[in-house]
Amino acid sequence: MQVYEIGQRGGIDGLKLTERPTPKPGPGQVLLRMRAASLNYRDLIIANGGLGYAAGSRIPLSDGAGDVVEVGAGVTRVRAGDRVAPIFTQSWLGGEIGRHLPTALGGDIDGVLAQYVVLDADGLVHYPGHLAYEEAAALPCAAVTAWSALITLGQLRAGETVLVMGTGGVSIFALQFARMTGARVIATSSSDAKLARLGGLGAAELINYRTTPEWGKRAAELTGGRGVDHVVEVGGAGTLANSLAAVRPGGRISLIGLLTGFGGEFNPIPILLKSICFQGIRVGSRDMFEAMNSAIETAQLRPVIDRTFDFAEAPAAYRYLESGVHFGKVCIRI
Numbered sequence: 278m279q280v281y282e283i284g285q286r287g288g289i290d291g292l293k294l295t296e297r298p299t300p301k302p303g304p305g306q307v308l309l310r311m312r313a314a315s316l317n318y319r320d321l322i323i324a325n326g327g328l329g330y331a332a333g334s335r336i337p338l339s340d341g342a343g344d345v346v347e348v349g350a351g352v353t354r355v356r357a358g359d360r361v362a363p364i365f366t367q368s369w370l371g372g373e374i375g376r377h378l379p380t381a382l383g384g385d386i387d388g389v390l391a392q393y394v395v396l397d398a399d400g401l402v403h404y405p406g407h408l409a410y411e412e413a414a415a416l417p418c419a420a421v422t423a424w425s426a427l428i429t430l431g432q433l434r435a436g437e438t439v440l441v442m443g444t445g446g447v448s449i450f451a452l453q454f455a456r457m458t459g460a461r462v463i464a465t466s467s468s469d470a471k472l473a474r475l476g477g478l479g480a481a482e483l484i485n486y487r488t489t490p491e492w493g494k495r496a497a498e499l500t501g502g503r504g505v506d507h508v509v510e511v512g513g514a515g516t517l518a519n520s521l522a523a524v525r526p527g528g529r530i531s532l533i534g535l536l537t538g539f540g541g542e543f544n545p546i547p548i549l550l551k552s553i554c555f556q557g558i559r560v561g562s563r564d565m566f567e568a569m570n571s572a573i574e575t576a577q578l579r580p581v582i583d584r585t586f587d588f589a590e591a592p593a594a595y596r597y598l599e600s601g602v603h604f605g606k607v608c609i610r611i
């Protein structure tokens with residue numbers, strides 16, 4: 278079978294198509310024919326040696342969808358022919374974070390950019406039947422992260438206001454889940470053309486963060502000065518001052534991403550003065566993924582896929598994500 282391997286330090290140039298024997302499922306395991314994968318910003322970070330994973334080659338990417346081909350002894354959770362998606366942290370099935378093993382796909386362990394993979398049956402979920410493979414492959418990291426931030430931990434309610442930043446995978450799922458819940462969305466982007474598309478997805482207010490450097494203040498003004506209830510923070514230290522300006526007293530910031538870089542300083546005083554709930558997010562558990570899938574099925578929600586590349590074009594998919602021109606998810610057909 279064909280798989281990609283990537284050195285976790287060598288950049289996108291380190292991505293190589295190679296042959297490996299097709300694996301066999303052991304007891305409790307499942308052989309999957311992968312049909313699609315999707316990229317996350319994390320996959321660029323890993324290729325460039327970030328996130329502290331061990332150096333060396335690994336099959337990349339955490340997010341995919343495929344067909345069950347064969348099950349090992351004792352597997353009852355799935356059957357041959359089922360369409361499934363792997364969960365991001367294979368050992369985090371439910372409960373609090375921190376009690377699971379280092380089993381994040383495409384980082385701690387081999388990922389899904391391969392024709393076949395073997396995984397524990399416990400690490401798979403059935404996904405909503407209306408979704409194509411690429412759409413299902415968009416869910417495990419970006420969608421579960423947005424779900425965990427806004428719904429599981431954020432307890433978002435209809436009528437509340439959510440601020441989402443940029444037009445990447447996490448932010449667009451956050452917009453969709455917020456709209457699904459009946460919340461109002463204020464969305465930002467560096468591009469007016471992308472802002473128009475965010476409006477089409479139901480964002481009520483649109484701010485270009487390039488031309489409005491004080492976009493946090495502007496977001497607060499757009500709530501009549503009260504401030505937004507939730508901020509889905511994907512920028513990190515470089516955007517936190519604006520997020521803190523945007524959020525209402527007693528509101529919530531979900532710290533998810535570091536698009537402005539790993540370092541940097543910000544003034545934490547507004548956190549205490551405004552009595553803000555500041556929550557870190559690390560994707561989510563299988564339980565969260567399954568709850569999210571039920572909601573997606575009920576709402577017949579469809580992930581926003583920007584572009585799908587062929588398996589042979591995986592390096593081009595990485596470069597496309599790196600360029601930042603995408604709107605939503607970038608996928609690979611396997």
Ligand SMILES: NC(=O)c1ccc[n+]([C@@H]2O[C@H](COP(=O)([O-])OP(=O)(O)OC[C@H]3O[C@@H](n4cnc5c(N)ncnc54)[C@H](OP(=O)(O)O)[C@@H]3O)[C@@H](O)[C@H]2O)c1
Nearest residue numbers: 317318443444445446447466467533534535536558559560
């Ligand atoms: N903690 C977790 O569990 C978790 C899970 C998933 C992702 N993440 C992190 O969340 C972040 C987003 O991930 P992703 O996969 O959704 O990324 P992505 O799809 O690559 O999205 C990147 C988009 O973010 C926007 N952006 C870039 N710099 C920005 C800035 N300074 N201010 C506002 N927006 C900016 C851009 O949108 P425009 O072109 O519209 O400006 C860009 O297209 C990454 O840092 C990722 O590592 C963390």
